[in-house]
Amino acid sequence: MRNTWTIAKREFVHYFVSPIAYAVAVLFLSILGLLFVANVNNVAQQGGSPSISFVFGPLTTLLLFFAPVLTMRLLADEQSKGTLELLLTAPLQEWELVVGKWLGAWLFGLCLLATTTIYAVILYAYGNPDTGVVYAGLLGLALLIGAILAIGVFASSVTGNLIASVAIGYAFVLTIWIIGFAGQVVRVLFGGNQVIATVTEYIDFAGHFSNTFNRGIIDTTDIVYFVSVIAITLFLATRVVEARRWR
Amino acid sequence: MKAIAVCACYVKKNLTDNFKKDNMIQVEGLTKRYGSRLAIDHLTFHADKGEIVGFLGPNGAGKTTTMRILTGYMPASEGKAIVAGRDVFTDSLEARKRIGYLPETVPLYTEMSVWQYLDFMGELRQLPNRDDRIEEVMESVHMTDRADSLISNLSKGMRQRVGLAQALLHKPEVLILDEPTIGLDPAQVRDVRELIRELGGERTVMLSTHILSEAQAICNRVLIINKGKILAEDTPDRLRARLSGGDRVGVKVMGDGAGLTEALNKVPGVTAVHPIKDGEYEIDAAPGGNIRPEIAKAVVNGGWNLMELKAMGMSLEEIYLQLVREEAEEEEAQNA
Numbered sequence: 001m002r003n004t005w006t007i008a009k010r011e012f013v014h015y016f017v018s019p020i021a022y023a024v025a026v027l028f029l030s031i032l033g034l035l036f037v038a039n040v041n042n043v044a045q046q047g048g049s050p051s052i053s054f055v056f057g058p059l060t061t062l063l064l065f066f067a068p069v070l071t072m073r074l075l076a077d078e079q080s081k082g083t084l085e086l087l088l089t090a091p092l093q094e095w096e097l098v099v100g101k102w103l104g105a106w107l108f109g110l111c112l113l114a115t116t117t118i119y120a121v122i123l124y125a126y127g128n129p130d131t132g133v134v135y136a137g138l139l140g141l142a143l144l145i146g147a148i149l150a151i152g153v154f155a156s157s158v159t160g161n162l163i164a165s166v167a168i169g170y171a172f173v174l175t176i177w178i179i180g181f182a183g184q185v186v187r188v189l190f191g192g193n194q195v196i197a198t199v200t201e202y203i204d205f206a207g208h209f210s211n212t213f214n215r216g217i218i219d220t221t222d223i224v225y226f227v228s229v230i231a232i233t234l235f236l237a238t239r240v241v242e243a244r245r246w247r
Numbered sequence: 248m249k250a251i252a253v254c255a256c257y258v259k260k261n262l263t264d265n266f267k268k269d270n271m272i273q274v275e276g277l278t279k280r281y282g283s284r285l286a287i288d289h290l291t292f293h294a295d296k297g298e299i300v301g302f303l304g305p306n307g308a309g310k311t312t313t314m315r316i317l318t319g320y321m322p323a324s325e326g327k328a329i330v331a332g333r334d335v336f337t338d339s340l341e342a343r344k345r346i347g348y349l350p351e352t353v354p355l356y357t358e359m360s361v362w363q364y365l366d367f368m369g370e371l372r373q374l375p376n377r378d379d380r381i382e383e384v385m386e387s388v389h390m391t392d393r394a395d396s397l398i399s400n401l402s403k404g405m406r407q408r409v410g411l412a413q414a415l416l417h418k419p420e421v422l423i424l425d426e427p428t429i430g431l432d433p434a435q436v437r438d439v440r441e442l443i444r445e446l447g448g449e450r451t452v453m454l455s456t457h458i459l460s461e462a463q464a465i466c467n468r469v470l471i472i473n474k475g476k477i478l479a480e481d482t483p484d485r486l487r488a489r490l491s492g493g494d495r496v497g498v499k500v501m502g503d504g505a506g507l508t509e510a511l512n513k514v515p516g517v518t519a520v521h522p523i524k525d526g527e528y529e530i531d532a533a534p535g536g537n538i539r540p541e542i543a544k545a546v547v548n549g550g551w552n553l554m555e556l557k558a559m560g561m562s563l564e565e566i567y568l569q570l571v572r573e574e575a576e577e578e579e580a581q582n583a
């Protein structure tokens with residue numbers, strides 16, 4: 001456990017000296033800012049009350065594109081630079097390494113998420129947003145970020161190449177997104193209670209956030225879903241790192 | 248009679264116990280296949296406490312592979328390896344705690360400073376009094392003044408020393424160093440060898456090298472390995488004595504020494520005469536019996552002026568090349 005923390009700390013600090021992480025953060029926050037201004041403006045002109053969910057909704061989509069970039073080097077770099085040899089010959093277990101990598105990335109993700117509370121502050125200053133949505137949304141996003149980053153860690157474990165790592169990360173994340181999208185199409189075409197639609201929506205991230213957390217509802221099903229995604233992908237990544245020894 | 252047998256038994260048991268206790272590295276039948284390629288082939292060797300063992304072999308001999316198995320980086324296909332009393336396969340974590348390893352590639356986090364890097368590695372090793380220990384180790388590799396330098400700005404030799412510092416941090420019982428002096432300038436090579444020699448006696452060191460003079464200079468024992476097999480194993484001195492077979496004698500005469508080759512060939516016991524340059528010869532003689540007086544007589548009686556006459560052992564360099572060559576010839580013979 002202590003080793004996990006050692007690894008996590010190093011990764012977390014590394015994000016603050018890495019130009020790529022800065023680029024991602026700046027791009028991410030500016031796009032979010034633009035969306036916020038546009039959405040709030042829109043709603044205000046129609047006489048509605050702006051909600052934080054206008055920020056959190058698009059944020060989930062943005063994450064799909066930014067998360068694999070944040071995680072790409074976590075294990076891929078260790079492999080290509082040979083430092084994995086150092087870690088695997090230190091008294092450190094594979095799961096400690098993998099969980100540590102993920103934890104470092106997640107903490108950085110939470111920092112990014114924390115900056116979005118500025119929008120909540122703005123809404124409170126000029127309006128009367130639903131506090132439940134703010135808290136539930138933040139909790140849901142923290143879980144969602146954890147899940148996407150875990151998939152990124154897995155993508156990073158299977159290759160020593162950064163580009164391949166990002167590509168594999170996108171492949172996974174977009175596949176999950178497309179499955180959810182297909183479910184919605186089925187629902188629109190064939191009506192409400194399709195089994196396929198229910199299943200695909202269960203697999204997709206978005207359904208576990210937009211229908212519940214982003215409406216101020218905290219449902220244990222969704223928490224179980226995100227925690228399972230994190231646990232399963234990190235378990236698989238651990239197995240991949242273990243299997244490296246046998247090559 | 249019975250009493251003697253019991254006694255002998257007791258002594259024998261005691262001996263094996265001692266043998267095990269002092270054996271810091273014990274390898275039996277270690278084999279590694281990469282797919283169908285056999286990288287190491289049933290290696291068996293050991294290293295005692297305080298010994299410096301050199302692993303000597305040409306490229307692709309299997310040195311790095313063996314070291315990677317000993318350090319727990321990868322499993323063997325077959326065989327057994329015990330380091331510091333722990334089985335590296337079944338008790339890997341405990342074995343790894345007792346091993347310091349400098350990999351061939353000297354993996355470092357180049358975006359970190361020397362201090363940050365050692366601090367990170369020390370934290371992974373869960374060192375007590377980390378700061379003090381890092382300072383100590385930096386002193387022993389002469390890097391104290393570069394503590395805050397980024398590793399990406401260090402020269403190859405300095406990186407090598409940072410890698411060495413990392414291996415020493417946790418005062419490991421066994422040090423495994425894969426080509427520790429490669430890429431260093433002569434002064435640094437001397438420093439690092441000095442450091443390794445200091446470490447031996449207290450810790451067990453296993454190092455690999457292509458450089459024979461290095462093995463000769465710092466190792467108590469040398470294992471010569473080629474194509475995954477151990478060809479020879481002994482102290483550098485005894486290896487030389489054992490393998491040189493016959494004597495080699497160097498002769499130097501005044502002038503160009505015309506006709507001397509023929510005269511020397513006539514001396515009984517001489518098997519070959521190698522002219523080195525004008526007036527200088529090296530003579531191979533059959534083992535046993537000192538032929539130097541005979542050679543001196545032949546030279547003087549033939550009217551040459553003898554300048555120098557010396558006994559020369561075969562250098563480790565020659566032994567090594569000879570062993571590798573013999574092995575290749577044997578293989579050819581088998582294939583033919």
Ligand SMILES: Nc1ncnc2c1ncn2[C@@H]1O[C@H](COP(=O)(O)OP(=O)(O)OP(=O)(O)O)[C@@H](O)[C@H]1O
Nearest residue numbers: 247281284286304305306307308309310311312313
């Ligand atoms: N990861 C690998 N996959 C496949 N074959 C490998 C791998 N690593 C090493 N080999 C092969 O195993 C053999 C032994 O290699 P090894 O690296 O152990 O040699 P070495 O003695 O360290 O050589 P050098 O002096 O060049 O460092 C070589 O034939 C090499 O090609």
Ligand SMILES: [Mg+2]
Nearest residue numbers: 310311312351
């Ligand atoms: Mg090697």
